[in-house]
Each structure stands twice: as C-alpha cells, then as structure tokens.
Amino acid sequence: LLSLLGILQLLAATVAVYKQWIPNTNFETASNWDKGRVPCARDVVHFEKDKVVSVFVGSPHALTDMYLPLNGEFLLAAGAAFTAFDGSWDPGCDTGGTVRFADAEQRSWFDPTLWRDVLPSGELRPGGPIFSVHEERVPCRHDDVIFQPETSFRVNTDSAQPVIHLRSISVMGQELNTPSSWAGYLGGPSAPLQFHGNGTLQVTGTGCPDKSGCACGNALDGPRICAALLRAPGRQCPEPACQSPLQPLGHCCGVCGATINLEFTPHFDLQKYQDKLVQELLSQPKYAGVQMAMSKVHRAQTFLGTVSRGATPLIQIVLIDDRAGAQAGSAAEQLAADIMQDIAQHGEALGISSGKMEVATGSTASGQVGSHPASRITAGSVMGLLFSLLFLGGILFLYRKGKLRLPALRPQHPWERMEDPEPPAPASDKGFDNPVFSVEPPDVDLAEVASKDLQVFYLNPLYNASETET
Structure with a gap:
C-alpha cells in the first residue's frame, strides 16, 4: 500500500497542467462582430475577402445578404444553416445594416490573458493561494492544451523558437496526444485555417519525467509574452508600493513581497513540497491574502557580470500579498522567514541543500538572507x-x-666559487694642469737672496723684469 501511495504521489507531481484557449471565432459570439451583436435577418454580413477565417455556426440564421472570404471554412453544427431573409417580421431586428466580422489575426499564442487553467474536464480550476508567473500562464512544454468543443478559433503562433512542444492538444472534443495523431490533424483542411505563424506546434505525448519539476520552456518568448500582456490599452503593470520591487524570473511586472531561490538534491519533490507549504503555512489565518508561485527555473550564470556561463536549475518561490501602503509585502515577508526557518531545520530531509531569500516591502528596501552561509x-x-x-x-x-x-x-x-675581481690600482695624485703657469721656477737659492737683499718677492709669469729696465 505504501509503495502504491508513493507511485501515486510521483504521478501527481508529473501530471501536466490543462490550459484552455479563451477566445473563439464562433458566428454566435457577439464580440466577434464590429457592431457588438450577432447579425440578424435584415443585416448584410461582410467577411473580408483577403482574411482567412474558420467559423463555427451553431444554429440556423436568416440573412439579407452575406459576402464570403476567398479562403476559409464554416463548421456547421447539427441543424445549423444559412437562409435568405423572406421579409417577414423579425423581433429585435427592426433596422438592418452591414455587420463585419472582426479580425482575429492578432490573437497571439503567447498572450497570457487569452489562456486559463482548467480541470481535465474543461471546468475552470478553483481559485486558491497558488498563482503562476506570466511565462507559465501560457502553455508550457509538458502541458495539455484544450480548445473548447464546438468552437472555432484562429491563433498566431509566431515564436522565438521554431518548435513549440506540448503534451497534448484537444480540438473539437478530440484529444490528440501522440505525434502521429497530431501530424494527421495538421494534414487536414482545418489546421492551416486555425494556426498560422512561424512557430510549429508539436505534440510529444510525454509529461514532465522529473519529480523535482521541469522548466516551463517559454523563456525565449518572455519578451513576446510581456509585450502581448501590456500591448492593449489599460493593461499596465500595477504601481508597486515598495521602493525596490522584486523581479521574479518569468514575471513581467515588479512585485512587493518575497522570493526564495532553492538549490535542491535529486531527492527533492516539487509537488510534495508545495503541498506541504500550503497545508502547514499558507492555510494559517495570519497568511490570508498571501499567494505563492513555485516552479523550476534556470538562472543564467555570468562571469564578471557579462559573459554567460550557462544556467543553473533552481526552485523559485514567489510570495505576494494583498496588503497596501507601508504594509505591502509584509505578510509575504513573514511567510518567507517561516519557510527559511523550516528549511534550516528540515531542508536536508526535504532534498533542499540551500536557500536564498530576497524581500521588498512598503516600509523596507530589498535585502537578501542566505540559509546556509557556512557552506558557501x-x-x-x-x-x-x-x-x-x-x-x-x-x-x-x-x-x-x-x-x-x-x-x-x-x-x-x-x-x-666566483673569483674575486682584482682591486683597482690606486690613482696617482697628479693634481691638475694650469696652462697659464708653465714657467719653470728660477734656479735661485731663495734663502740666500732673502738674506742678502732682505726682500720678499714672488714670481709673476706674466711680468718680465728685463722689459722694464731701461
């Protein structure tokens, strides 16, 4: 029984998330028409001739006239049809006009506002304390994609990566979960009308094989995701109340609260650890209004801040709360501190080797705390x-x-041994030569002269005594 429970837990950790495409191109959807309403009997329906469309029609419609595109398809449900208006009274359609089908070309696969998390049955997943960063609100490489039954759609798959991997795709109620079944659908008439762009969708049929989780795989299209998120009027990042908002990996907007980056061992179980935090901490009344996102990410390593040295897998935990003003992020900060304390006590048993926390609240600047500083x-x-x-x-x-x-x-x-150098010969003291005084002194006994004439004199070489005698 215990082994079976362990297998079920492993399967739960690797089950893919189901994401459902929200918009459609149905004829009966009012937002698909420029008048904001479904065409009535007195209207003239106009499809742009150079636009490619795939339109699902769920009921019969009487129309005054209809202009069709050069390339497209109409998928008619049982009992659906188009008939010419016979001029009889039609309630709610007293005056007619030209109604144009809206352009669906710009609906991007990487727009996170066009997807929602659902249960395998297609029902909306109940809200709770768990949320996803923006990159993970778009289908990840191991997710299941659902296009609602009895709907038509057109999706722009332009991407920074040539192939967009998925676990499965469900179209018109049919799940395609093998490469061969998906290849067969791509070869049919509807796929080119529903998917367009340079990115190719590829079904693998495999979920995440690692119990520590798998990276989403949308990092290369991160700029495209943020551009789509903030492109429409009114879609702007909320102004954070903290001085230095955090910027989690995969998220387009700065947040107040806390982030924790975990280094893990092969024994770490992502789903099991997330369930533990929800049950033991997030469920406490003091943490009401706190939300958590947890996923595996790859943080780029740099040398001297410039040259990339590859990427290191980490478990990123993002904590935000609904506090305002100076209290913004304070509850998330307290929860992060409790998580770090739990890691210090039980991290080794949980498969966590170290953790680093970063916080930003309305009253403090951001800071970091390491859980295992001695090991670094x-x-x-x-x-x-x-x-x-x-x-x-x-x-x-x-x-x-x-x-x-x-x-x-x-x-x-x-x-x-090195021979000692010979000492230099002593230089003789020759004095210096005076070119002016070069006269030899006279051969005279000065003592005799002095005693004879009692005169003291000196010789001047420039003075010749014979020249003065007359």
Missing part, C-alpha cells in the same frame, strides 16, 4: 582565485608563444 565560499575568495588563475594562465600562454623568456635558474654548488 565568499565572493572575494572566489574572485581572488579566478584572478590568480588568469594571471598564471596568461604567463604560461606568453611563454609558450615565445613572447616571454624566463631566466634560467641554476643552483650554485658549494665547490663553485
């Missing part, structure tokens, strides 16, 4: 090691290229 190497040490490796690698590269020569170091043996 500081950023400074890592950067120092990287710079050292780069420096040594640069020296080795220059040496091998011949751009750098290293001195040859040879150890000196004890018996090898």
